[in-house]
Amino acid sequence: MIPPPTSTTLITLCFGVLIFIFIMFLPALLELKKPKDAGPRMILNDVAVLQQLQIVQKIPIANMEEDLRFDQTVVKKIANVIAMLPNLET
Amino acid sequence: MITKLLEVFFLILTALMTTYLIRHFIFTLTVLKNAQKRKKAVTVENTTYQPTVSTLIPARNEEQVIGRILQRMTELTYPKDKMQIIVIDDASTDDTGKIVEEYAKNYSYIKVIHRTSKEWGKVKASALNAGLKYAKSEIVLCFDADYYSQADIIEKLVAEFVDPKVGAVQGRVTVLNEPQNIVTRLVALERVGGYRIDQQARDSLGLIPQLGGTAFAIRRKLLESLGGWDESILAEDTDLTFRVYLAGYKVRYVNDAECYEEAVENWRAYWKQRCRWAKGHMQCAFKHSLKVLKSNNLLLKKKIDGLLLLNVYFMPILIWISWIISVLLFFSKPPQWLNALLTTIPLSFYSFVGNFAPFFEVGMGAYLDGRTRACWLIPLLIFMFLYNIVICTKAFTDLLTSKIFGKHTITWDKTVHSGSGNSYIMK
Numbered sequence: 301m302i303p304p305p306t307s308t309t310l311i312t313l314c315f316g317v318l319i320f321i322f323i324m325f326l327p328a329l330l331e332l333k334k335p336k337d338a339g340p341r342m343i344l345n346d347v348a349v350l351q352q353l354q355i356v357q358k359i360p361i362a363n364m365e366e367d368l369r370f371d372q373t374v375v376k377k378i379a380n381v382i383a384m385l386p387n388l389e390t
Numbered sequence: 391m392i393t394k395l396l397e398v399f400f401l402i403l404t405a406l407m408t409t410y411l412i413r414h415f416i417f418t419l420t421v422l423k424n425a426q427k428r429k430k431a432v433t434v435e436n437t438t439y440q441p442t443v444s445t446l447i448p449a450r451n452e453e454q455v456i457g458r459i460l461q462r463m464t465e466l467t468y469p470k471d472k473m474q475i476i477v478i479d480d481a482s483t484d485d486t487g488k489i490v491e492e493y494a495k496n497y498s499y500i501k502v503i504h505r506t507s508k509e510w511g512k513v514k515a516s517a518l519n520a521g522l523k524y525a526k527s528e529i530v531l532c533f534d535a536d537y538y539s540q541a542d543i544i545e546k547l548v549a550e551f552v553d554p555k556v557g558a559v560q561g562r563v564t565v566l567n568e569p570q571n572i573v574t575r576l577v578a579l580e581r582v583g584g585y586r587i588d589q590q591a592r593d594s595l596g597l598i599p600q601l602g603g604t605a606f607a608i609r610r611k612l613l614e615s616l617g618g619w620d621e622s623i624l625a626e627d628t629d630l631t632f633r634v635y636l637a638g639y640k641v642r643y644v645n646d647a648e649c650y651e652e653a654v655e656n657w658r659a660y661w662k663q664r665c666r667w668a669k670g671h672m673q674c675a676f677k678h679s680l681k682v683l684k685s686n687n688l689l690l691k692k693k694i695d696g697l698l699l700l701n702v703y704f705m706p707i708l709i710w711i712s713w714i715i716s717v718l719l720f721f722s723k724p725p726q727w728l729n730a731l732l733t734t735i736p737l738s739f740y741s742f743v744g745n746f747a748p749f750f751e752v753g754m755g756a757y758l759d760g761r762t763r764a765c766w767l768i769p770l771l772i773f774m775f776l777y778n779i780v781i782c783t784k785a786f787t788d789l790l791t792s793k794i795f796g797k798h799t800i801t802w803d804k805t806v807h808s809g810s811g812n813s814y815i816m817k
């Protein structure tokens with residue numbers, strides 16, 4: 301038979317559970333506060349291109365759709381120029 | 391008598407949870423065992439099989455992201471004379487149509503279909519069926535508008551069709567806007583477990599890899615013979631998976647064929663998306679469970695995996711029912727409470743480490759991806775798991791309501807894409 305719990309046992313148990321929960325979530329809190337994960341995972345061909353170009357940092361691009369909406373002529377000109385360039389990925 | 395019944399029901403539920411738990415352990419160990427084996431990579435240089443490919447991109451109000459995927463389509467390494475890209479502008483009220491028209495003008499292989507608000511079928515399957523009418527190629531590929539693929543994804547997907555028994559091929563989905571906030575980071579973790587381990591293991595074990603609704607390819611003739619996508623099912627991808635298998639074909643999963651997606655950015659959007667998935671899966675379970683059992687085209691292991699896959703969205707509901715029963719048993723049989731507690735161990739274990747992709751799967755997937763630091767977030771998945779319990783219960787209640795009262799509650803809550811992922815694309 302298990303003896304009925306005393307108040308000391310109950311307090312220790314509650315305290316233990318709280319500490320367990322704290323320890324369980326501590327790494328997650330640390331990672332959220334100061335993210336060190338390298339995500340998002342880069343898809344393979346982008347990794348290859350980056351290695352070739354030796355680019356390490358992410359470079360945010362301009363919003364493509366904004367350009368398309370507001371200045372179609374510029375987009376057309378750029379598209380014409382790109383069409384003439386050789387495809388570096390092949 | 392009631393106590394006896396509860397005990398039996400509780401034991402059945404415990405056995406069911408343990409089955410899922412063992413299944414996921416087998417998946418994880420299989421992938422871990424095969425991790426060292428390197429499959430010969432399909433590259434542009436060594437590809438000999440190059441069928442014609444029609445890519446369907448359904449888009450409704452996707453002005454923030456449609457330009458990104460169309461630009462990517464123009465950068466694909468697959469021969470352009472073998473490509474046809476069909477964008478289905480599904481009665482968009484924003485500038486989606488204009489952007490697509492601009493691309494269609496500049497690239498002859500891009501075609502746009504504009505659907506009016508009268509034609510709009512309110513479900514993705516309807517848009518895909520509209521696009522399928524114009525597809526003339528041997529293989530049909532599907533992408534959502536918020537996706538961004540590898541440049542050589544088509545080569546990698548179509549290579550599997552050399553085997554005539556392969557009916558469809560699924561690629562891997564990776565979250566693009568992962569660093570955005572806690573929701574996107576947790577969704578990314580779920581995806582890691584789901585694709586890197588779950589899908590990979592099912593493929594390796596010859597079970598049932600699932601079509602994910604996007605970044606997948608299917609034989610056009612097979613798709614047409616199946617009658618296209620079922621517009622009455624919210625999870626048209628799961629439905630198609632089982633129809634492919636029941637027709638005697640198989641689905642392959644290619645982990646190297648990767649594609650970015652823009653994950654939902656807040657809990658509300660997560661709720662809508664998962665509720666839709668849950669309802670769709672449950673619809674598929676009702677539709678296909680018996681057919682899977684009776685099928686002559688499926689081996690026993692595929693039947694078991696198929697049934698477990700079809701019914702996975704019922705599990706969160708059964709879990710809270712088990713919790714209630716265990717509490718009732720605990721109080722109704724005080725002298726044997728220790729036994730009851732011992733019985734709950736596997737149940738609690740599943741409950742705490744189990745989600746659709748259990749925590750150990752996620753951890754192993756992140757480890758194999760070389761992202762050990764991401765594992766630090768895994769304990770937070772418990773909140774997603776608890777959230778999923780509520781979501782699945784709501785989905786089930788909605789389905790029941792619509793069945794009993796004939797009330798139509800099956801609506802497609804479309805995920806809104808803000809284009810936040812654009813800033814993470816490497817250029």
